Amino acid sequence: MTILKMRKADVIVIGGGITGMMTAWNLADAGRDVVLLESGELGAQASGANAGSLHLQIQYPEFAKFGEDWARDYGPCLGFLKDSLALWQDLSRRTGEDLGVKMGGGIVVAQTGAEMALIAAKARIEAKHGVETQVLDRAALFEIAPYLSDAAIGGGYCAMEGKANTLRVTPAIQACIERAGVHILRDCAATALEAVHGGYCVTTPQGQFQAPKVVNAAGASAGKIAAMLGLQIDIDGFPLQVTATEPVAPLIPHLIYSAAGKLSLKQAPNGGCIIGGGWPAARRGDGSLATDPVSLTGNMAMAAGVVPRVGQMRALRSWTAWVNGTPDWRPILGELPGATGFYLALFPWVGFSGAPMTAKVTAELVLDQRDTASLKGVSVLAD
Ligand SMILES: Cc1cc2nc3c(=O)[nH]c(=O)nc-3n(C[C@H](O)[C@H](O)[C@H](O)COP(=O)(O)OP(=O)(O)OC[C@H]3O[C@@H](n4cnc5c(N)ncnc54)[C@H](O)[C@@H]3O)c2cc1C
Incomplete structure (x- = not known):
């Protein structure tokens, strides 16, 4: 029988795209011991391969397709994105790198x-x-x-x-989270996740990790992570x-x-x-x-x-x-009902634009500085 080594942390973040990295960064800055699990290389999926648009207005093709009622439901997400673009404008200063934000x-x-x-x-x-x-x-x-x-x-x-230089963004954030002391594990896919006394245990090829709180920032694979707990999310x-x-x-x-x-x-x-x-x-x-x-x-x-x-x-x-x-373009953010301590950090379709705010809000939720209900109208979990 293989005995896997166990490491404990305050928070485990699953997924090293821009959202997971920035969430881990905010939590480490707040003094938390954070483990970041990434199945491949940091920023190598959507976050490092996107077109670099910093979107705000409602996307026209979806407006034409889904109509005004849909747009009214989506409306509160605009305020969230607006706040995110404000954070983007400070990101070059925060990382100390020119990220091409214009x-x-x-x-x-x-x-x-x-x-x-x-x-x-x-x-x-x-x-x-x-x-x-x-x-x-x-x-x-x-x-x-x-x-x-x-x-x-x-x-x-x-x-x-506006726009940002995608090629520069995730490497710059990666350098920041290394300096902030986030414990990063690359080539380290979460293969199992279970609720245990006092939190969650995540199994990976590099051992097991246990923490009272877990953030699911696995992007397009987030549904598979939730399914490990027997939970279904529409992403x-x-x-x-x-x-x-x-x-x-x-x-x-x-x-x-x-x-x-x-x-x-x-x-x-x-x-x-x-x-x-x-x-x-x-x-x-x-x-x-x-x-x-x-x-x-x-x-x-x-x-x-x-x-x-x-x-x-x-x-x-x-x-x-x-x-x-997600089918209605709205994000899935916050603590998943029925899974105390399990947070979703998922801004769909234009998640590069939404990442700084998604990460800020997720860190605040994990730190008990806000609750999921504060995202009413924005996150499907809060409605
Ligand atoms: C081609 C393309 C163009 C785009 N253009 C834009 C744009 O111009 N503007 C914009 O705002 N958005 C754009 N987007 C969307 C945007 O890139 C994404 O919404 C955003 O990057 C999502 O970030 P993320 O960190 O949530 O996910 P990701 O960047 O996908 O990161 C998730 C990470 O989780 C890891 N992971 C998955 N499963 C596991 C596991 N089991 N264990 C550990 N780690 C795991 C993955 O390897 C990945 O690194 C585009 C997307 C694509 C694909």
């Missing part, structure tokens, strides 16, 4: 009157939750974004949105892809979306354009991901339809990753 504003570009009407309806709901989206006519749009296609007739401009993984172009001279200071379909487009500090917006990646027979050529051409055509100059840029590379998604 809040140049985001524009949903419309090419039809029907799209303009939806943008205006969306802006009215956003305004109720403290997010200002200006509805721009053609002249106002081209004044701030002369690089757009002539087909644009207007758009929705949210000045509070899943969805394969996405993003493409980067060759560098070009500065052209696009904004985060660009299209009302015609799925698109996020921005220019990175090196001049390359990062093009995504939720296009699906393909799955190989063994379950691993591959770039889907149909998504690649569709995504590039969508980008070139909005910013014609993109049509002359060569795509350098595309990559894939699993995003954590």
Whole structure:
């Protein structure tokens, strides 16, 4: 019989993406002994592979698909995201690294009157939750974004949105949590989780870990962690892809979306354009991901339809990753009913944008500085 060694901690965080790392960092700064378990490398999943958009406004494709009632239910999440973007603006200072955080504003570009009407309806709901989206006519749009296609007739401009340099963010946070004294275990997947007297025991290939409190920050795999306790949460993984172009001279200071379909487009500090917006990646027979050529051409055509100059840029590379998604886009945050001391830190779809606030709130919950009910309207667990 193998005897696994046991280590005790104040808190065990499962998942070393941006959310788990920042949660661990906040807890270590508050003096807690934190063990962070990561099945692979830190920041190597969605948190290190995303498109770097700092989103705030309600995503247009979902608004068009789910409608105003859905948007009203989602509305309280806007305040949460707004607070998160404020934390993003302090993250370069906090990490001591230039993370490329720039809040140049985001524009949903419309090419039809029907799209303009939806943008205006969306802006009215956003305004109720403290997010200002200006509805721009053609002249106002081209004044701030002369690089757009002539087909644009207007758009929705949210000045509070922006971008960050994904490649820099998780390595910088990793250095901070190492300095903060978080006990990090890489290649250390949680394979079993059970409630024990006084908390939880997590089994890994590197031994067992026990703590009164556990944070599930496993992103797209969070449902599997909850299932280890016999609990079900409505989160899943969805394969996405993003493409980067060759560098070009500065052209696009904004985060660009299209009302015609799925698109996020921005220019990175090196001049390359990062093009995504939720296009699906393909799955190989063994379950691993591959770039889907149909998504690649569709995504590039969508980008070139909005910013014609993109049509002359060569795509350098595309990559894939699993995003954590919930059906109604709302996050799952807080202590899971029926599992005292087991916390979920799951901000779906735009979880890079939401991570600093998700981590702050999760640490406060774990430290008993707030309760899950304070997230009413935001987290499905609080309603
Ligand atoms: C291609 C793509 C583009 C995106 N673009 C954007 C964007 O532009 N803006 C934005 O805001 N969001 C974007 N997102 C979403 C965003 O990246 C994610 O929502 C966010 O990174 C989730 O962070 P996380 O830390 O919760 O999860 P993850 O980064 O997925 O981290 C979870 C970690 O848990 C680990 N793990 C899993 N199972 C176990 C286990 N059993 N034991 C231990 N560890 C485990 C994983 O290895 C992983 O490192 C994008 C996502 C993708 C995939």
